[in-house]
Amino acid sequence: MNKEETFKKLSDAIVSCKKxxxxxxxxxxxxxxxEPAEIIEKGLAAGMNEVGVMxxxxxxxxxxxxxAAGAMEAGVSLLEADMPxxxxxxxxxxxxxxxxxxxxxxxxxxxxxxxLQSAGFEVHDLGRxxxxxxxxxxxxxxxAGMVGMSALMTTTLPGQREVxxxxxxQGLRDKVKVMVGGAPATQNWADKIxxxxxxxxxxxxxxxxxxxxL
Amino acid sequence: xxxEHMLRMGDGKRIFLTKEQILADLKEGMADAVDLGSIPELSxxxxxxxxxxxxxxxxxxxxxxxxxxxxxxxxxTIRLDGDQGNSGVGIxxxxxxxxxxxxxxxxxxxxxxxxxxxxxxxxxxxxxxxMQAMEVCQQNMIIPLLYGAMPNMGLYYTPDGPFENPGDLMxxxxxxxxxxxxxxxxxxxxxxxxxIMQRMMSxxxxxxxxxxxxxxxxxxxxxxxxxxxxxxxxxPDIYIEAGMAGELVLGLHGEMAYDGVTLAGLWPHQxxxxxxxxxxxxxxxxxxxxxxxxxxxxxxxxxTFIKAAVKASPIPCHVNxxxxxxxxxxLETPTIDAVSRASKAMVEIAGVDGI
Ligand code: B12
Numbered sequence: 354m355n356k357e358e359t360f361k362k363l364s365d366a367i368v369s370c371k372k373x374x375x376x377x378x379x380x381x382x383x384x385x386x387x388e389p390a391e392i393i394e395k396g397l398a399a400g401m402n403e404v405g406v407m408x409x410x411x412x413x414x415x416x417x418x419x420x421a422a423g424a425m426e427a428g429v430s431l432l433e434a435d436m437p438x439x440x441x442x443x444x445x446x447x448x449x450x451x452x453x454x455x456x457x458x459x460x461x462x463x464x465x466x467x468x469l470q471s472a473g474f475e476v477h478d479l480g481r482x483x484x485x486x487x488x489x490x491x492x493x494x495x496x497a498g499m500v501g502m503s504a505l506m507t508t509t510l511p512g513q514r515e516v517x518x519x520x521x522x523q524g525l526r527d528k529v530k531v532m533v534g535g536a537p538a539t540q541n542w543a544d545k546i547x548x549x550x551x552x553x554x555x556x557x558x559x560x561x562x563x564x565x566x567l
Numbered sequence: 568x569x570x571e572h573m574l575r576m577g578d579g580k581r582i583f584l585t586k587e588q589i590l591a592d593l594k595e596g597m598a599d600a601v602d603l604g605s606i607p608e609l610s611x612x613x614x615x616x617x618x619x620x621x622x623x624x625x626x627x628x629x630x631x632x633x634x635x636x637x638x639x640x641x642x643x644t645i646r647l648d649g650d651q652g653n654s655g656v657g658i659x660x661x662x663x664x665x666x667x668x669x670x671x672x673x674x675x676x677x678x679x680x681x682x683x684x685x686x687x688x689x690x691x692x693x694x695x696x697x698m699q700a701m702e703v704c705q706q707n708m709i710i711p712l713l714y715g716a717m718p719n720m721g722l723y724y725t726p727d728g729p730f731e732n733p734g735d736l737m738x739x740x741x742x743x744x745x746x747x748x749x750x751x752x753x754x755x756x757x758x759x760x761x762x763i764m765q766r767m768m769s770x771x772x773x774x775x776x777x778x779x780x781x782x783x784x785x786x787x788x789x790x791x792x793x794x795x796x797x798x799x800x801x802x803p804d805i806y807i808e809a810g811m812a813g814e815l816v817l818g819l820h821g822e823m824a825y826d827g828v829t830l831a832g833l834w835p836h837q838x839x840x841x842x843x844x845x846x847x848x849x850x851x852x853x854x855x856x857x858x859x860x861x862x863x864x865x866x867x868x869x870x871t872f873i874k875a876a877v878k879a880s881p882i883p884c885h886v887n888x889x890x891x892x893x894x895x896x897x898l899e900t901p902t903i904d905a906v907s908r909a910s911k912a913m914v915e916i917a918g919v920d921g922i
Contacts, residue, residue: 410603411832414785414818416742423740460721460783460817463734470738478738507899508651537897539578539859553859 359385363396363428368403370413370420372427379428389432397425398472405468405556415467422471444475446566449491450501451479452535453512458505461535461555465501468555469562488516492529498566499530501558507537514546530565534558572622575905577858577865579898586622589863593617596860596867603815604834606875609867613916617870620908620915621863627907630914637676637921639808639849639885640669641715641778642685651899654890663704670710676921679715679776680704686719687760688728694763698770705771711806714767715776718760718791720783723752733819749786749820756790761797764805774806774848782812784819785830788838792825792845799846809842810851810887811835814872835872839880849921852876853887858897862905866894866912873917883920886913 359382366378375397382392404421407413448469452462459481466478477495479487492500500520504510513533520526530549533542543551549565552558571583584592593614601608609617620628630636640646644665649655660668662680669675680701682690690697697714704712724732730752736745764775775798781788795807816838818831826844833841835852842850854869873893877884891897894909913919 408818411815411818411834414821414831415737416746416818416821419737419740419742459734460819463738467734467738507897536855536891537578537858539576541576541578541580541859553857 356385356387356391359387360391360396360399363392364400364403367397367400367421367425367428368407370404370417370424372420372424375424375428376431379431383432383435389435392432393429397428401425401472402556402559405472405559408464408468409554409556415464418467418471422467425471445473445563446499447475447477447495447497448499448501448562448566449477449479449488449495449497450503451483451488452481452503452505453509453516454482454484455512456504456506456509457481458503458535461505462501462503465503465534465552465555465558468559469501472559472563474562474566485512485516485519489519489523489525492520492525497529499532499562501532501534504533504535504538510535510537510542513538513548517546517548532558532561532565573904574621574862575896575902577856577860577862577896579896579902582861584861584863586618589621589861590614590618592861592863593621593867596864596869597871599864600854600868600871600875604836604872604875606834606836606871609871609874609916613870614867616916617863617867617912620912621866623908627903628911629907630911634914636914636919637885638674639677639679639776639921640673640675641679641776641810642681644668645681645683645685654899662700663707666704666712667707670708675710677711677713677773678708679713679778680772681715681778685716685778686722687716687756687763688719688722690716690763691759694766697763698766701767701770701772711773713774713776713806713808714764714772715778715808716763717779717782717812718756718777718787718794719779720749720752720756720787720790723755724748728752729755746820746822749784749823753786753790753793753823756787757793757797760791760794761801764794764798765801768802768805774808776808776810777847778810779812780809781816784817785823786820787812788816788830788833789820789823789825792841795842795845795847806849807847808849808851808885809845809847810885811838811853814852814854835876836879839876839882839884843881848882850876850880850882850884851887852884853892854894856891856893856895856897858891862894862896862908865896866909869894869909870912870917873913873919877918877920885921886917886919888913888922
């Protein structure tokens with residue numbers, strides 16, 4: 354089997370959301386002598402991306418996303434033995450995520466957290482209606498490389514700008530990437546307030562986070 | 568230079584596009600709906616008509632004579648005395664005044680009495696007051712007055728309710744527990760809606776409005792369909808309006824079904840027959856506005872989805888038109904240029920029975 358076919362098999366196994374299928378696909382990829390990092394990135398993670406897109410399109414549901422993430426974890430742990438110590442366990446990066454103060458809409462934000470976590474990031478979800486200072490405190494506490502902020506109302510959107518100002522005041526702005534989202538947010542808005550990125554949905558959020566943190 | 572027409576982005580920003588650009592956006596938006604819903608495209612004539620509506624020179628447009636449709640309003644006086652965050656205009660007024668103003672000054676054809684918290688669960692402790700308000704409104708009004716609120720199943724999860732938050736459980740990979748939590752919440756939600764409506768019906772309500780069904784995913788729809796079914800059995804003449812929260816039923820549970828149909832992942836044209844089957848009289852489909860795309864893109868998409876829903880629906884469809892839905896930009900006070908154009912398009916092209 355050529356490498357591309359193997360990657361496709363790995364990715365399909367993830368999309369099937371079945372742990373056994375993933376473990377078997379990882380085993381055979383290993384036997385073919387493919388590097389663990391490649392198995393993860395071009396096979397398993399590519400499958401996870403596809404799962405994300407299918408979720409956005411209503412073709413797969415949240416429990417499937419979680420099953421796929423669980424299967425991916427099982428696949429990765431199988432590869433740990435072949436990898437430098439801790440390399441497999443190493444998280445992609447630390448992200449603090451929450452819905453800004455005054456806003457209780459958290460369904461979309463939680464989906465974003467779940468997808469980021471499934472993709473291998475360490476996510477600290479602060480919940481909803483989060484006092485703005487809590488974002489700053491958590492960033493300091495966890496040494497986060499990125500903060501995600503959700504706002505679903507035009508009236509709470511300005512909270513995202515305030516956190517950016519607070520980061521500047523506290524000399525943290527250069528250390529953390531800022532990602533904004535929620536239905537009323539746009540790329541325009543992100544540019545206007547000086548955020549590093551905007552994402553329209555959870556799978557895009559994962560792609561943006563990878564671009565900025567890896 | 569080609570003539571440019573003023574329209575808006577989904578976030579309300581003014582933009583200027585040529586006819587060719589508008590048509591291209593209309594087609595792109597339509598294609599997105601066709602792809603997501605596996606539904607038919609609009610015809611060339613319909614696209615031309617959409618283009619004509621968008622480029623009409625007047626700031627505000629209306630339907631052709633004879634094509635007028637009924638309009639239904641939700642949340643009564645909160646539109647008036649709520650603040651901007653509540654989509655209101657901040658004029659102090661009682662609920663009776665709000666309802667009567669809609670009937671006698673604004674031309675509403677049916678109206679809804681709602682509570683400031685606007686979810687069913689918090690109505691329970693104040694149901695006596697709601698019954699009294701309903702009775703007083705009914706004594707003063709002629710148009711059908713429904714009682715309405717949001718099913719809002721999220722209120723049954725921690726920290727607001729008794730059941731463990733499925734979002735937290737999912738993140739901890741406790742998938743079965745998360746699903747069980749949703750099933751428990753759905754049972755309580757159905758029970759509460761029915762209990763509240765039994766009381767409101769005894770106070771003279773003409774019916775019930777389910778506003779933003781599915782806001783908490785497939786479980787929310789499941790609970791609402793069962794409440795509709797139960798109310799229809801108990802009150803054969805009750806008027807039931809079922810409006811959705813969004814275009815897609817989010818699959819948070821993933822396996823809940825009604826009448827053999829899995830609820831997760833349903834689009835408006837698939838939701839309509841189920842809502843009718845449960846016993847509703849009126850379906851309120853929703854299409855979400857994408858704030859990063861133009862009004863033309865959003866309207867092309869929304870009309871394509873709604874046309875398919877109207878076709879599939881055995882009961883009348885009153886499309887949700889307002890801030891951030893139905894192709895209308897997401898602004899606290901949606902602009903009249905966009906609202907009137909989108910409404911005209913929904914009536915004349917999608918064929919909706921009301922708004
Ligand atoms: C569900 C809902 C509720 C539920 C929320 C339950 C919950 N636990 O979240 C309840 C019933 C509690 C609620 C309450 C209210 N709501 Co509400 N609600 C909605 C509704 C119907 C759907 C939102 C939703 O969950 N969508 C589904 C999720 C999956 O999508 P999403 O949130 O957009 O998330 C996606 C993306 O945006 C992105 N994303 C989200 N967050 C993030 C974060 C990052 C970092 C990134 C990168 C990406 C990202 O990825 C997600 C996945 O694809 C919307 C209307 C609509 N259709 O959008 C109104 C809406 C948002 N609500 C609105 C209002 C006004 C209210 C209330 C004030 C109503 C009232 N009168 O009390 C209160 C708010 C109270 C408060 N202080 O916050 C308005 C806001 C208007 C405005 N001014 O902007 C809306 C637009 C409805 C309307 N047209 O009037 N609401």
